Structure formats: structure tokens, C-alpha cells
Amino acid sequence: MLYRLLVEPFGFPFMARALTEAMLLGVLGGVVSVAVVLRRFAFVSDALTHTVFPGVVIGFMVAGAGGIVWGALVFAVFSAVLLTVLSSNRRVTEDATLAILLTGFFSVGVVLVSRRSSYTADLTAFLFGRILTVDRREILETAVVTVLVLAVLAVLGKELLLRAFDPDGSAALGYRVGLLDLALNVMVALVVVAAVKAVGTLLVIALLVVPAAAARLLTDRLALLVGASVLVGVLGGWLGLAVSYHASVYYGLRLASGATVVLALVALYAVAFAVGSARRMVSHHAPAAERA
Amino acid sequence: MNVLAEGYARRALVEVLLVGGLCGVVGVHVVLRRLSFFTMSMTHATFPGIVLAALLGLNLYLGAGLFGVLLVLAVAWLWSRPGANESSVVGVVLSAGFALGVLLLSAQSGFTKDLSAYLVGSVLTVQPADLVVTAGVGAAVLLLLATLRKELVLGAFDRGGLRALGYPAALLDIVLLLAIEATVVSAVPAVGVILSVALIVAPAATARLWTDRLATMTVVAVGVGAVSGVVGLVISQQARVSAGAAIVLVACGCFALSWLGAPRYGMVHRLLLRRRMVFA
Amino acid sequence: MAEPTLPLTPPPALHFEHASVAYGRTPVVEAVHGDVHPGEAVALIGPNGAGKSTLIKAVLGLVPVVGGRITVLGRAPAQARRDVAYIPQADTLDPEFPVSAGQVVLMGRYRRIGWVRRPGRADRRAAAEALDAVGLADKAGDRFGTLSGGQRQRVLLARAIAQLPLLLLLDEPFNGVDAVSQDALLDALGSLRAGGAAVVVSTHDLALAHLACDEVCLLNRHQFAFGPTAQALTPTLLRAAYGGHALVTDDVVVAQ
Numbered sequence: 082m083l084y085r086l087l088v089e090p091f092g093f094p095f096m097a098r099a100l101t102e103a104m105l106l107g108v109l110g111g112v113v114s115v116a117v118v119l120r121r122f123a124f125v126s127d128a129l130t131h132t133v134f135p136g137v138v139i140g141f142m143v144a145g146a147g148g149i150v151w152g153a154l155v156f157a158v159f160s161a162v163l164l165t166v167l168s169s170n171r172r173v174t175e176d177a178t179l180a181i182l183l184t185g186f187f188s189v190g191v192v193l194v195s196r197r198s199s200y201t202a203d204l205t206a207f208l209f210g211r212i213l214t215v216d217r218r219e220i221l222e223t224a225v226v227t228v229l230v231l232a233v234l235a236v237l238g239k240e241l242l243l244r245a246f247d248p249d250g251s252a253a254l255g256y257r258v259g260l261l262d263l264a265l266n267v268m269v270a271l272v273v274v275a276a277v278k279a280v281g282t283l284l285v286i287a288l289l290v291v292p293a294a295a296a297r298l299l300t301d302r303l304a305l306l307v308g309a310s311v312l313v314g315v316l317g318g319w320l321g322l323a324v325s326y327h328a329s330v331y332y333g334l335r336l337a338s339g340a341t342v343v344l345a346l347v348a349l350y351a352v353a354f355a356v357g358s359a360r361r362m363v364s365h366h367a368p369a370a371e372r373a
Numbered sequence: 374m375n376v377l378a379e380g381y382a383r384r385a386l387v388e389v390l391l392v393g394g395l396c397g398v399v400g401v402h403v404v405l406r407r408l409s410f411f412t413m414s415m416t417h418a419t420f421p422g423i424v425l426a427a428l429l430g431l432n433l434y435l436g437a438g439l440f441g442v443l444l445v446l447a448v449a450w451l452w453s454r455p456g457a458n459e460s461s462v463v464g465v466v467l468s469a470g471f472a473l474g475v476l477l478l479s480a481q482s483g484f485t486k487d488l489s490a491y492l493v494g495s496v497l498t499v500q501p502a503d504l505v506v507t508a509g510v511g512a513a514v515l516l517l518l519a520t521l522r523k524e525l526v527l528g529a530f531d532r533g534g535l536r537a538l539g540y541p542a543a544l545l546d547i548v549l550l551l552a553i554e555a556t557v558v559s560a561v562p563a564v565g566v567i568l569s570v571a572l573i574v575a576p577a578a579t580a581r582l583w584t585d586r587l588a589t590m591t592v593v594a595v596g597v598g599a600v601s602g603v604v605g606l607v608i609s610q611q612a613r614v615s616a617g618a619a620i621v622l623v624a625c626g627c628f629a630l631s632w633l634g635a636p637r638y639g640m641v642h643r644l645l646l647r648r649r650m651v652f653a
Numbered sequence: 654m655a656e657p658t659l660p661l662t663p664p665p666a667l668h669f670e671h672a673s674v675a676y677g678r679t680p681v682v683e684a685v686h687g688d689v690h691p692g693e694a695v696a697l698i699g700p701n702g703a704g705k706s707t708l709i710k711a712v713l714g715l716v717p718v719v720g721g722r723i724t725v726l727g728r729a730p731a732q733a734r735r736d737v738a739y740i741p742q743a744d745t746l747d748p749e750f751p752v753s754a755g756q757v758v759l760m761g762r763y764r765r766i767g768w769v770r771r772p773g774r775a776d777r778r779a780a781a782e783a784l785d786a787v788g789l790a791d792k793a794g795d796r797f798g799t800l801s802g803g804q805r806q807r808v809l810l811a812r813a814i815a816q817l818p819l820l821l822l823l824d825e826p827f828n829g830v831d832a833v834s835q836d837a838l839l840d841a842l843g844s845l846r847a848g849g850a851a852v853v854v855s856t857h858d859l860a861l862a863h864l865a866c867d868e869v870c871l872l873n874r875h876q877f878a879f880g881p882t883a884q885a886l887t888p889t890l891l892r893a894a895y896g897g898h899a900l901v902t903d904d905v906v907v908a909q
Contacts, residue, residue, distance in 0.1 A: 119750065123464030124410040131567070177578040178632075180409040184571035185625035191493050191568075191618035204489060209475055236769050243760050246750050250812075253713045253739035254764055255731075283567075284475070287468035294461040301796045303751050337479035343472035350465055456749050 090326035103318030110288030111314030118293035131183035132160035135190035157270030210281035226275040280339040287343040295350040298357035317346035389602025397598035400577030418470025494565035494617030564617035575624035666851035673720030687879030696862035697855035699872040705855035738813035743805035748798030755793035761815035783814040803834025
């Protein structure tokens with residue numbers, strides 16, 4: 082039964098490719114989401130996903146399907162820089178500025194799309210992705226981005242940790258906090274670019290927040306946090322695809338794969354929530370000897 | 374403008390005026406309490422409620438509203454847990470709600486033209502009955518906010534002080550969150566799930582750059598909201614682009630211009646001030 | 654009148670020369686003038702808003718000096734950061750953050766470790782010794798946020814110790830700290846001073862200043878005094894600096 086659900090679908094080449102892509106994204110998202118959650122950056126990341134949208138549209142208009150990634154890349158990096166710089170005016174709080182920026186950019190994308198005749202079809206592809214149609218080249222692109230981001234995190238890991246935990250202390254030690262922030266924003270932007278074909282710009286935020294949020298409910302220790310987050314990311318991708326296939330083949334329900342992946346991630350979060358709460362209740366009843 | 378003489382266009386005009394005004398008033402509270410991300414999450418998470426209401430043939434406010442109430446309570450509960458990471462909770466709720474909406478839409482024989490209506494609004498298809506409901510909900514929210522005005526303002530600046538005075542701060546917070554959700558539900562038909570946060574936040578944020586006084590800020594926010602609605606609508610008719618997007622771009626444009634040029638708090642003014650200091 | 658100079662006196666670790674410090678246009682603190690020598694402890698005393706934190710940030714090179722000069726270990730502030738340790742108030746840090754006390758202390762070694770490389774055995778040993786110096790060797794594996802306020806402050810001092818600094822800047826380290834932790838902090842600071850490090854502590858606890866510091870810099874937007882504790886903390890000066898909010902009874906002074 083479980084075999085039928087979890088393994089059988091991936092005998093098909095297109096499903097196997099989708100799974101590879103989903104797992105790569107699970108690793109990428111899992112790792113970067115730790116930074117997003119620890120820095121409490123969910124909104125900035127959400128903003129980045131929306132500001133990339135016009136880039137996706139322009140890339141498509143200029144160079145067809147292959148242009149999407151490049152358009153996304155340009156806008157992603159540009160937005161990352163813009164967002165890093167934009168906290169200079171403290172009068173209006175950062176989060177209001179972010180909300181306005183992201184909807185403004187998004188509206189530009191909508192305006193561009195609305196002038197085309199194939200409005201709805203294009204819109205859905207950009208926004209929700211088409212993971213079932215990824216080809217080898219796209220998987221390779223995702224793999225490259227994953228390796229790149231992992232390398233950057235390996236190099237900058239301890240400095241990013243320090244900055245997240247103690248920004249004043251890191252400035253006092255001589256680190257350029259602005260540049261570290263820029264590095265993080267660019268990495269989030271790269272995740273969005275990598276994920277845009279598979280899950281689209283609107284669902285990628287789940288990949289950037291849910292894995293680490295779930296992992297955080299289970300553990301206090303950084304190393305375990307990263308591991309658990311990657312696990313959740315990968316499992317979510319796998320389960321989501323399996324459910325989407327199963328629903329389509331056995332129940333005739335066409336469920337968007339991007340959406341099922343996200344809901345699988347959220348389900349894992351719910352499980353983590355339950356486990357975390359249960360553990361907390363148990364530890365409250367246990368003798369307090371450990372907490373000396 | 375001949376364009377606005379048509380019946381549907383006139384209804385659309387009334388709708389954007391009502392919604393723009395309501396969003397302006399509620400937006401002031403959102404900006405003061407830094408609830409922009411929460412509002413964003415509500416707009417996305419209410420999406421499945423709206424889809425469900427449409428699928429089941431329920432009235433929008435009934436279906437989406439009920440869903441919205443549960444949503445607000447869920448978020449409030451999750452926030453109250455020890456060690457809760459607020460921004461992550463909001464991110465998870467946003468993702469879950471939005472994915473659920475996408476799922477429901479795709480299950481209903483794949484994506485249809487309805488999708489763009491949900492995402493970016495379809496103000497031109499608003500019916501007279503919808504206008505009445507929007508006006509009613511708007512009036513109720515405004516009455517509520519006006520009655521609780523001083524408590525809400527105190528709570529925004531000094532929650533501890535509010536509690537010390539004996540007010541049920543948590544209850545007041547939830548009331549405000551519900552008011553925001555009601556506004557979101559009324560704004561979504563006009564500008565859609567993704568853009569409605571702009572209509573709520575941009576006019577109020579614009580007003581914030583021009584004045585320190587709450588009353589003035591509210592008036593300016595209402596004005597900017599209403600004007601954005603009208604101008605956006607006209608632009609969308611002339612340029613034949615999405616109405617929701619046009620309205621939001623006008624609102625964001627107002628903010629951008631104010632961010633640069635407002636006296637005292639605008640960028641240009643602050644840079645000039647610094648320049649003058651250096652040579653002083 | 655020539656001041657007598659002893660050829661064997663080492664240069665000051667921190668030298669303020671009529672320094673004024675500002676974020677924008679209006680100076681936050683003005684006319685700070687004095688020296689902190691290796692092995693000495695100076696208390697920055699003043700009411701809230703006096704500019705103590707800003708002055709500390711200026712010593713770190715994070716706030717511009719708009720008048721006069723600040724010399725840190727013979728160099729400009731920004732150049733000396735490697736040898737200067739900053740200890741912030743523990744409650745400015747997120748208690749939910751998933752780091753252990755040991756990991757926090759290790760952060761003090763990052764500059765020494767440099768970019769890219771990971772902490773080595775020597776670094777871990779230094780971190781362990783630093784934690785031991787503040788009496789928290791057994792808490793290395795505990796999450797930072799689970800420790801008490803005083804313990805967290807000690808961990809932050811251990812982080813500074815691991816950095817092997819020549820100058821330490823502490824921002825209100827004794828606020829809300831229990832007696833045990835306060836003693837541990839004072840002990841550790843004493844050892845650091847004996848080892849030749851200079852210490853600057855901002856505080857509004859006058860008793861502590863008398864107890865632990867050689868000299869005091871009395872400030873409230875500008876300097877009222879910089880000198881040995883007994884001379885700088887006279888009732889007159891205190892009243893002037895605190896704007897009449899100091900209560901004086903015989904030798905005991907309580908500032909509000």
C-alpha cells in the first residue's frame with residue numbers, strides 16, 4: 082500500500098525528474114530556511130518572491146521559457162540589493178515599506194501579463210510552477226544553485242550565525258553587517274530563482290519558511306536544526322508529488338503539484354508541532370532534576 | 374468621462390471608493406502596529422475561504438468571513454504559545470492557506486479564468502448586492518474602530534499600560550485582527566488576494582510620511598485610498614490593463630512620491646537637511 | 654608646567670582627547686578627555702541618555718568622532734577592533750536562539766579563526782577556559798536562553814575573554830544581575846586587569862564603581878569629571894551631572 086503511494090509513481094521518467102527536482106529544492110530550501118527563520122526574515126523572503134515576478138514575465142516575453150530564469154535572476158539580485166538598502170527611512174516601518182514594494186513590483190508583473198492573450202495559462206505557470214514538466218537542463222540549473230548556496234553557507238556560516246544572534250557584537254568585531262545581510266538576501270533570491278520553474282513564485286515562500294519552522298519545534302541545537310530542516314524539505318517534496326500523482330491517477334482529481342508539496346510541508350509542520358507540544362507536556366511532568 | 378457612464382463602471386467606481394476608504398482607516402492601525410506581514414498572510418490565507426464560498430455558492434462574507442474568523446483565532450493562539458517565532462507562524466499560515474486555495478481551484482477541473490479574478494481582483498464584475506454588503510461591512514468596521522479608537526491607539530503604543538489600566542488587551546487585539554480580516558475580505562473582490570495588502574497599507578503609510586497626528590493621518594489615508602481607486606480604475610480602462618493592478622500601482626506610486634518628497638520625512642528633504650548641516 | 658613622565662609607563666590603552674561624538678549633526682557626548690591605562694578599570698557613570706553607550710560605540714569605531722580624537726591602543730578606533738572586546742547587555746539578545754553557551758563563547762574566536770576556516774582544537778580549548786574563568790564550565794552545552802540573566806552576562810564576558818582582548822568595553826553589565834553572577838563578573842574582570850587588559854564599564858551603580866574601578870568618567874552629554882573615583886564622585890559633581898537627581902547623605906551617594 083505504502084509502496085504504491087510512495088515508490089510506484091516515480092517509475093515514470095517525468096515523475097522521477099520531478100522528484101529529483103523536488104528533492105534538490107528540499108535540500109536548498111531546508112538549508113536556507115534555517116537562516117530565514119533564525120533571522121525572522123519570513124516577510125523579507127516573501128517580498129523577494131513577489132518582486133521577482135515581473136522579472137519572470139519579462140524574461141518570458143523576451144526569450145520564451147528559457148528566459149524565465151534569467152529574468153528572475155536579474156530582478157532577484159536587484160531586489161535583494163534594494164531591500165538591503167531600503168531600511169534607511171525609519172519613519173515608515175520596514176514592514177509597511179516591504180508590503181508596498183512587493184505589491185508594487187507584483188502589480189507591474191500583472192500589468193505586463195494582462196496585456197497578453199494567454200493571460201491565465203501564463204499566470205498559472207509563473208505563479209504556481211510546473212514541476213511535472215522540468216527537464217534535465219532545469220534540474221542541472223537547480224543543482225548548480227544548490228551547490229553554490231551550500232558553498233556560500235559553508236564559507237560564511239559562522240559569521241552569518243554571529244550576525245543573526247548578535248548584530249551589535251558582530252559590528253563591534255568589525256564585520257560589515259550590511260554586506261552579510263546582502264549575502265543572505267542574495268541567497269534567498271537564488272532559491273526563488275531556482276524554484277520558480279518548479280513551484281512558481283507564490284509557493285516558494287513555503288520552502289523558505291516551513292522546513293526550518295517545523296525543525297525549530299523539534300530541536301534547540303543548530304546542527305540538528307539544519308538536518309531536520311533538510312529532512313522536512315525533502316520529505317515534503319516526495320510526499321507532495323506522491324499525493325498529487327495518486328489523486329490524479331486513482332481518484333481523477335487534478336491537484337496542482339506545487340500546492341500538494343506545500344501542503345505536505347505544512348502537514349509535517351503540524352506533526353512537528355504535535356510532537357513538540359507533547360514533549361513539552363511530558364517534560365513538565367517529569368522531575369525537575371535535569372534543570373539544575 | 375464617458376467611460377464611467379456605464380452601469381458596471383459606475384458600480385466599480387462606488388466599490389473602489391468604499392473599499393479604498395475602508396482600507397485607509399484600517400490601514401492606519403495596521404501601519405501603527407506593524408501588522409503588514411500579518412495582513413499579507415491574512416490576504417493569502419483567506420483565499421481558500423473565498424474559493425470555498427464560491428464553490429459552495431455561499432455568500433462571500435459568510436463563507437470567507439467564517440473561514441477568516443477561524444484563521445485569526447488560530448494565528449492568535451499560535452502567537453500566544455511560549456517561544457513562538459511570530460514571523461515564522463505567519464509565514465506557515467500564509468503558505469498553508471494559499472496552497473489550499475490553489476489546491477481547491479485546481480481540483481475544480483483545473484485552473485480557469487477565475488484564477489486571475491481571485492488573485493488580482495475583478496472589480497468590474499461587482500453586482501449591486503455586493504455593493505450593499507461591502508457598504509454594510511464597511512460601516513460596521515468603521516463604527517467598531519471609532520468606538521474603540523482610544524483603546525486601540527493606547528494598545529498600539531503601550532500594551533502594558535493598557536493592561537495595567539484593566540483593559541483586556543488580548544481581546545482588543547483580536548477584535549482589531551478580526552476587523553482587519555473583514556476589511557481583507559471586502560478588498561479581495563476589488564483588488565484580489567495578492568494586491569489587497571497594498572490598498573490597506575500604502576495609503577496609511579503615505580499619510581504617515583506627511584503627518585504626526587492620528588486624525589489627520591486617517592483622513593489622508595482615506596483620501597489616498599479613495600483617489601487611488603478612482604484613478605486606477607480610469608487608467609485601467611484607458612490602458613486596458615488589470616484594474617486591480619492599476620489601482621495598486623497608483624497607491625504605491627503615491628507612497629513612493631511621498632517617500633521621496635514629503636516635507637520633513639521625505640528622502641529628498643532629509644538629504645538636503647544633511648547637506649545644509651555640513652556647510653553650516 | 655611640564656608633566657613628569659616616567660619612561661617606563663606604557664602608552665594608554667584608550668586615549669580621549671577632547672572628543673565629541675555624534676550620530677548626525679548634534680553631538681551626543683562632548684569634551685571627553687582622559688586616559689585608560691593597561692590594567693586599569695574606568696567606570697562611565699551618568700544617568701540614562703547621558704551618552705555612555707554612544708561613547709562606547711565610538712570607541713569601537715561605530716559612531717563618528719566629530720571633534721577631538723579617540724585613540725585605541727595607539728590606533729584609530731576602527732583599526733583596533735581585533736584587540737577590543739565589546740560586551741553588550743545580555744537581554745538585548747534573543748533568548749530563543751538555538752545556540753549553546755559554549756557556542757556563544759566560541760564566537761569570540763571568530764576573528765582569530767578568520768573567514769572560511771572552522772574553529773580548531775585551540776579555539777575550543779580557549780573557549781572552555783574562558784567559560785571556566787566565569788565559573789560556568791558546566792553550562793557549556795545549555796542553550797544560552799535557558800540561563801539566568803546574570804549567567805548570560807557571564808557567558809558574554811567569557812566570549813570577550815576568549816577573544817584575548819587588550820581592552821574591554823562593558824555596557825551596563827551589572828543591570829539586574831544576581832549577587833553570585835556579580836561576584837563572578839568582578840573576579841573575572843580582576844583577572845583580566847591583572848593580565849594587563851584595560852576595562853571600561855558603563856554603569857549607574859556608584860557603589861560598584863567605588864568597589865571595582867580605579868577611575869571614573871562622569872558624564873551627562875558632556876564630561877563632568879575624569880579621574881580617581883573619590884575625586885570624581887564628589888556630591889557637588891554628582892549633583893551637577895545628574896541635574897539635581899542625586900541624593901547625598903554623608904559619604905553615601907545614591908543616584909536616581
